[in-house]
Amino acid sequence: MSSAAPLIEARGLGVHFRAKRAVDDVGFTIAPGRVVGLLGHNGAGKTSLMKALVGLLPYEGTLSVLGLEPRRQRVQLLESLCYIPDVAILPRWARVDQLIRLMQGLHPKFDAARAETLLTRTSVRLSDRVKALSKGMVVQLHLALVAAIDARVMILDEPTLGLDVISRKAFYEMLIDEWCDGERSVIVSTHQVEEIETLLSDVMMLNEGRLVLSISLEEMDRRFVALSHDAAEADAMAAAHPLLRYRTPDGAAALFDGTPPDAVLARGHRVRPSLVDLFIALTRAPEITPPSLRS
Secondary structure, X not given: OOOOOOOEEEEEEEEEOOOOEXXXXXXXXXXXXXXXXXXXXXXXXXXXXXXXXXXXXOOEXXXXXXXXXXXXXXXXXXXXXXXXXXXXXXXXXXXXHHHHHHHHHHOOXXXXXXXXXXXXXXXXXXXXXXXXXXXXXXXXXHHHHHHOEOOOEEEEEOOOOOXXXXXXXXXXXXXXXXXXXXXXXXXXEOOOHHHHHHHOOEEEEEEOOEEEEEEEHHHHHHHEEEEEEOHHHHHHHHHOOOOEEEXXXXXXXXXXXXXXXXXXXXXXXXXXXXXXHHHHHHHHXXXXXXXXXXX
């Protein structure tokens, strides 16, 4: 992790509605230059957390985003933070060039020339009207408009929902190539975990409003051990109490939090645990103990 001051810090963060506690006592930090995947089942609290980060929901606890308090200093915060919600809408009647001029007048850090340059990576033309664009083209246009803002944090809530695989790939390529520069950070919530795993530097997992994991992928690879094994070793693996037992194309596998004993290691072949398998394990099992709380 970077030694620079965090861009986001949360301590004891909570968001609750009348009938539900959507975010429950969450704490984390996000350093500059990170690409963070926010994972959770529907209703886990991802959107509520993101809305708290951009000042759209009241919250309990302590929250600092770019050194600002999101609710009290939201106008100032939005000068250096970009947000694309899961229901982002652009006016259908507008032409692309009109939207660029509108953004230029609304946002002090918007660069119209950069937006036009970013659009050259897409099939969107300046003369196109939003209503004539496909859903994938609209999402790429939205990203180009947002990425042309000289911001330090971008928050994306299911940005490619409903798009085909080619459109999703184009979106993430533009995001990584044109916006991530080693100093800015991105939080992205998505259900397409397999597609973005290679883009991420960190992952946060929510389960029923609680943060069950916040970790870099480097640390994840060190901490969690997956063993592929023959069917004959199934009972021995089960007796070692793995987080998850599952099937792979090569056979059975078991996932452990920490390195299991040598006798267990000898019964299998170590493989890299996937983010999907780890997510299933941690959102089906009791919350695991963070490394700082282990004896």
